Amino acid sequence: MPAADVPPYLRIAADLRGRIAAGALRPGDRVPSTRGITQEWGVAMATATKVLAVLRQEGLVESRPGVGTVVAEGADGDGGPGAPVPPVTEPAEPAPAAAPAPAPARARRREPRAGDPGLNRERIVQAAIAVADAEGLAPLSMRRVAAELGVATMALYRHVPSKEELVDLMADAVLLSTPLPAATLTGWRPRLAALARVQWSLYRRHPWLARSISLTRPVPLPGALRHGEFVLDTVAPFELPPTTQLYLHIMFFAVIRGIAVNLELQSQEGEMTDEEWMASQEGVLLSTLASGEFPRFGSLMGQLDSATGEEDFDLDLDQLFEFVLARLLDGLTLLFEPPAG
Known part of the structure; x- marks a missing residue:
């Protein structure tokens, strides 16, 4: 068909396929995310999702948890077994004098499967985490995760009933993924400082996490309760009123999360530094x-x-976190170690 009649997602897929063939994108390199595609080509998110689905079905790209969508191993321009395949287009009228040559096996598109024997809740959650880590929480949808897995969207609902529950499962998975500070660590200040840095490292690795957890409508996730249990265990020897203990737990969560909500905006592709x-x-x-x-x-x-030798102020979120944590712990000294008299 005329080039003008080729659907936009096929034209974009052909462009990215060409970059892979030319070596501009090598195996292991990240390909533009759905957000990046929408910004570079000015198309809708649904179109961008189709682009990655086409390349994934051809075996040119693959998903890597914690990284996103990357060029698949062997998908290079060297002409070997992993050489890029011809563009996927709408069927054309065959020439009357010759039959069309059979397409290479990797070029044969497959429709998303209605079901996948290997599909389970854990695979769905890990795929969703990979999408959110690479693109943020806003573009995440059941359809987007299904495209990442190469299955029909409805197949996901057999394992996860809604996007809201999926996000809860994602948050729980990452909260459980990092060990808490050692139980043998002593002293209220070292223990709370260590827990705060564990939480900050989680937000750093998963910038979407801060937005997924509610302060006023919390979901009792086992991963989150582990962190609360650590705080309560730390303050238990001081025999504080129950309300005070709960406020301490919530305060730590709220302060660290309050800084961390800026991490996702900071990491979005296409934004200014x-x-x-x-x-x-x-x-x-x-x-x-x-x-x-x-x-x-x-x-x-x-x-x-002024020319006083003082450096310009640069807002660094890691430095801000450490500053706020130190002041927070200084303030708690009055609660845990009140001056005599």
Whole structure:
């Protein structure tokens, strides 16, 4: 058919296939995510999902938990057994003088299977985690996970009844994936500091996690309860009122999560870097401060810009976490180690 009549997802798949053939994308390299495809080609998320499904069905790409969609091993441009296959297009009218040559085995598209004997809840959850790690929580859907697994969307519902429950299972899986601090660790401050850093490392590895856990409507996930149990075990010797113990647990969760919700925005593809964003806002800030309406801010910014040798302020979330954690623990000293008298 004329090139103009080829569906957009096939044209994009052909473009990516060409990059793989040319060696611009090598085995193990990440291919553009669905979010990246929507931004580069200006198409809808459903179209981007079809693109990756086509390449996956051809064996050119594969999913890797914690990484995303990458070029499959052997899918290179060397002309060997893993050489890229011809573009998948709508059927064309055969030439009357010759029969069309049979397509290579890898080029034969297969429709998503209604069921998969090897499909189970754990595979679905791990595939969903891989999607969320690579693209964020917003693009995650049952259809997107089904495309990642190469099965029909309805096949997932036999194992997970809804996206909401899937997200809960994802959160529980990653919360259970990292060991808690050693039970032999002593002292309330070292124990709480160690737990806080475990939680921060989880948010770092899975930026979507902070948005998946609710403060006001928590789901009793075993993984989350393990963290709460560690806090309660730490404060138990102080015989605090039950309400105070629960507030301590919730406070730690809320403070760390409050910083971590910014990690997903920071990691989104196609967004400005933090430095570029701050540079783009500098003119607006200086113009606002020049009005004199915010003298404290104006004075502070002047001090940062003065020739005192002080470096420019860069908001680093890891440093902010450590600063907040230290101040939080300093404040709790009054509760656990009140001054005499």
